[in-house]
Amino acid sequence: xxxxxxxxxxxxxxxxxxxxxxxxxxxxxxxxxxxxxxxxxxxxxxxxxxxxxxxxxxxxxxxxxxxxxxxxxxxxxxxxxxxxxxxxxxxxxxxxxxxxxxxxxxxxxxxxxxxxxxxxxxxxxxxxxxxxxxxxxxxxxxxxxxxxxxxxxxxxxxxxxxxxxxxxxxxxxxxxxxxxxxxxxxxxxxxxxxxxxxxxxxxxxxxxxxxxxxxxxxxxxxxxxxxxxxxxxxxxxxxxxxxxxxxxxxxxxxxxxxxxxxxxxxxxxxxxxxxxxxxxxxxxxxxxxxxxxxxxxxxxxxxxxxxxxxxxxxxxxxxxxxxxxxxxxxxxxxxxxxxxxxxxxxxxxxxxxxxxxxxxxxxxxxxxxxxxxxxxxxxxxxxxxxxxxxxxxxxxxxxxxxxxxxxxxx
Amino acid sequence: xxxxxxxxxxxxxxxxxxxxxxxxxxxxxxxxxxxxxxxxxxxxxxxxxxxxxxxxxxxxxxxxxxxxxxxxxxxxxxxxxxxxxxxxxxxxxxxxxxxxxxxxxxxxxxxxxxxxxxxxxxxxxxxxxxxxxxxxxxxxxxxxxxxxxxxxxxxxxxxxxxxxxxxxxxxxxxxxxxxxxxxxxxxxxxxxxxxxxxxxxxxxxxxxxxxxxxxxxxxxxxxxxxxxxxxxxxxxxxxxxxxxxxxxxxxxxxxxxxxxxxxxxxxxxxxxxxxxxxxxxxxxxxxxxxxx
Ligand SMILES: [Fe+2]
Ligand SMILES: [Fe+2]
Numbered sequence: 001x002x003x004x005x006x007x008x009x010x011x012x013x014x015x016x017x018x019x020x021x022x023x024x025x026x027x028x029x030x031x032x033x034x035x036x037x038x039x040x041x042x043x044x045x046x047x048x049x050x051x052x053x054x055x056x057x058x059x060x061x062x063x064x065x066x067x068x069x070x071x072x073x074x075x076x077x078x079x080x081x082x083x084x085x086x087x088x089x090x091x092x093x094x095x096x097x098x099x100x101x102x103x104x105x106x107x108x109x110x111x112x113x114x115x116x117x118x119x120x121x122x123x124x125x126x127x128x129x130x131x132x133x134x135x136x137x138x139x140x141x142x143x144x145x146x147x148x149x150x151x152x153x154x155x156x157x158x159x160x161x162x163x164x165x166x167x168x169x170x171x172x173x174x175x176x177x178x179x180x181x182x183x184x185x186x187x188x189x190x191x192x193x194x195x196x197x198x199x200x201x202x203x204x205x206x207x208x209x210x211x212x213x214x215x216x217x218x219x220x221x222x223x224x225x226x227x228x229x230x231x232x233x234x235x236x237x238x239x240x241x242x243x244x245x246x247x248x249x250x251x252x253x254x255x256x257x258x259x260x261x262x263x264x265x266x267x268x269x270x271x272x273x274x275x276x277x278x279x280x281x282x283x284x285x286x287x288x289x290x291x292x293x294x295x296x297x298x299x300x301x302x303x304x305x306x307x308x309x310x311x312x313x314x315x316x317x318x319x320x321x322x323x324x325x326x327x328x329x330x331x332x333x334x335x336x337x338x339x340x341x342x343x344x345x346x347x348x349x350x351x352x353x354x355x356x357x358x359x360x361x362x363x364x365x366x367x368x369x370x371x372x373x374x375x376x377x378x379x380x381x382x383x384x385x386x387x388x389x390x391x392x393x394x395x396x397x398x399x400x401x402x403x404x405x406x407x408x409x410x
Numbered sequence: 411x412x413x414x415x416x417x418x419x420x421x422x423x424x425x426x427x428x429x430x431x432x433x434x435x436x437x438x439x440x441x442x443x444x445x446x447x448x449x450x451x452x453x454x455x456x457x458x459x460x461x462x463x464x465x466x467x468x469x470x471x472x473x474x475x476x477x478x479x480x481x482x483x484x485x486x487x488x489x490x491x492x493x494x495x496x497x498x499x500x501x502x503x504x505x506x507x508x509x510x511x512x513x514x515x516x517x518x519x520x521x522x523x524x525x526x527x528x529x530x531x532x533x534x535x536x537x538x539x540x541x542x543x544x545x546x547x548x549x550x551x552x553x554x555x556x557x558x559x560x561x562x563x564x565x566x567x568x569x570x571x572x573x574x575x576x577x578x579x580x581x582x583x584x585x586x587x588x589x590x591x592x593x594x595x596x597x598x599x600x601x602x603x604x605x606x607x608x609x610x611x612x613x614x615x616x617x618x619x620x621x622x623x624x625x626x627x628x629x630x631x632x633x634x635x636x637x638x639x640x641x642x643x644x645x646x647x648x649x650x651x652x653x654x655x656x657x658x659x660x661x662x663x664x665x666x667x668x669x670x671x672x673x674x675x676x677x678x679x680x681x682x683x684x685x686x687x688x689x690x691x692x693x694x695x696x697x698x699x700x701x702x
Binding site: 013047055059094095 | 503653
């Protein structure tokens with residue numbers, strides 16, 4: 001043991017993990033320093049030579065006769081070879097860059113695409129591949145609340161199997177069940193849009209903004225669950241599903257086609273899902289059975305989080321970018337123009353909502369149902385105006401823009 | 411086409427023993443281009459055609475297997491010019507091969523190979539056939555006289571660059587079709603780790619002396635032209651300056667399986683040269699080239 005350190009591998013061979021002990025021992029040495037390796041595994045000298053060559057370390061064999069004379073290690077194993085630490089093993093850390101810091105305060109304004117999929121706060125080896133995450137500016141998507149919203153969402157996940165009283169009594173008339181199935185049919189296609197949109201942006205977010213990516217992922221998972229429970233409830237009665245209309249799909253397609261994250265999020269979450277929170281609340285109150293009532297309550301809770309995330313990141317974005325409000329306004333106006341010649345909410349859905357609130361086909365009951373739907377539409381409008389004002393629009397502008405929102409609600 | 415090329419790029423000849431060869435030399439081409447050095451490459455399907463083309467002046471620098479190096483060196487000597495190894499991989503220096511047998515079987519020492527069957531790699535594989543057979547011959551065990559040889563020829567003409575022949579020989583050992591099998595030291599470790607060889611059921615019977623593998627070969631007088639020597643010199647300088655801690659270079663070195671280019675040396679080809687002299691393996695090619 002002329003210089004440097006010694007490693008006793010005992011009977012551990014390179015075919016059973018000795019490389020780990022060798023790498024740790026070599027990492028402690030200066031470049032050029034020697035590591036005396038003792039061991040008794042079969043063919044250890046053959047494998048040490050191959051290991052050293054492949055990892056860029058020097059290799060000095062010990063002749064068999066010398067092995068017999070040299071001092072043995074504590075395990076009794078002979079001195080098999082001496083390795084000399086090469087330069088290459090630490091090279092991957094040269095020029096490696098910290099990808100921000102792991103905690104919520106550790107984001108940077110514009111993470112490089114070469115940080116790629118690395119954990120925020122990891123040391124990223126230089127020279128890696130360049131990714132193409134389109135949402136790579138903090139201003140575009142970040143909110144300090146994202147982490148908390150994700151944690152809330154994760155703990156609020158519910159299991160459709162156990163959370164919904166699927167066997168609750170159903171004693172309402174067929175005509176009301178028909179109306180419910182039509183509403184559910186409409187809800188399912190809206191939920192599908194609400195899944196597709198965040199799912200696509202989720203894959204475009206630079207993973208550096210992991211909390212945002214996680215919020216969008218769990219939001220998509222929420223929507224998947226909504227699709228599941230609405231479908232399952234619709235099938236309970238054995239009726240076929242209702243009508244999917246051209247007007248409804250045309251309205252939703254403008255959401256699916258919107259490629260700007262801020263604009264899509266504004267139209268979908270702030271205006272659409274915000275309106276849906278009221279709609280689901282209405283359906284909870286007027287549900288014909290306990291199963292439907294519980295479905296609507298749980299879905300509305302999830303939607304409230306989706307709205308909160310949209311409000312949070314757009315509020316921050318608007319504060320940093322004075323042009324954002326003007327672009328949001330344009331987005332509503334464009335969408336309104338695009339949908340001007342469509343039917344909006346179809347009569348089947350409107351009538352079904354009235355009928356659900358009415359509960360019966362009598363003129364009196366229908367009058368009450370009609371009034372309830374009118375009140376719902378007003379509530380939705382008031383909610384939209386309120387959120388628009390919180391984003392920074394004036395009261396007048398908020399009223400104007402809310403009125404332009406799609407008649408399809410989402 | 412001798413020596414007449416349309417641009418002044420330094421052209422490398424290499425053998426396409428695997429599809430990744432294209433990725434490797436494309437990567438080098440890009441790296442050199444970014445540094446203002448015109449570099450291009452041509453691929454051959456076997457080393458014999460590459461060596462012949464080198465003497466025709468079809469390219470400037472050959473990425474030669476050890477056997478191709480000997481072929482080039484002998485032809486050069488016969489033609490009164492000189493072949494030089496200008497650079498090589500650190501991982502191509504001081505390799506050894508081992509001969510592996512079943513533990514607890516009839517072969518306890520080297521001389522027990524007599525009358526048995528040895529599995530080797532491709533017929534033109536220095537590491538899995540030629541050097542092990544020379545190693546045995548030096549100890550009085552001559553192939554086909556003292557023991558039978560079974561070849562596992564994968565991609566002949568590629569001088570054993572593909573690991574498949576060694577793996578097939580190892581499999582044949584496990585299957586009891588041969589009594590011993592030849593492979594590079596590092597592949598022995600790979601075959602144990604991947605389970606091709608059983609850890610407890612096999613053992614290393616013998617290990618050859620150390621030898622070197624591929625090098626970049628140039629022929630004095632090629633490329634033609636006044637700036638030929640300068641081009642070769644810059645190419646060599648670029649290679650030797652590549653550092654593993656440079657992130658622009660590291661992916662290329664990882665792909666090509668080295669940490670550092672070393673200046674070429676030819677002392678590591680003695681075992682293979684002895685093998686070729688003993689068994690006459692170079693003769694057919696040298697005759698074809700008018701060099702024997
Ligand atoms: Fe939903
Ligand atoms: Fe939603």
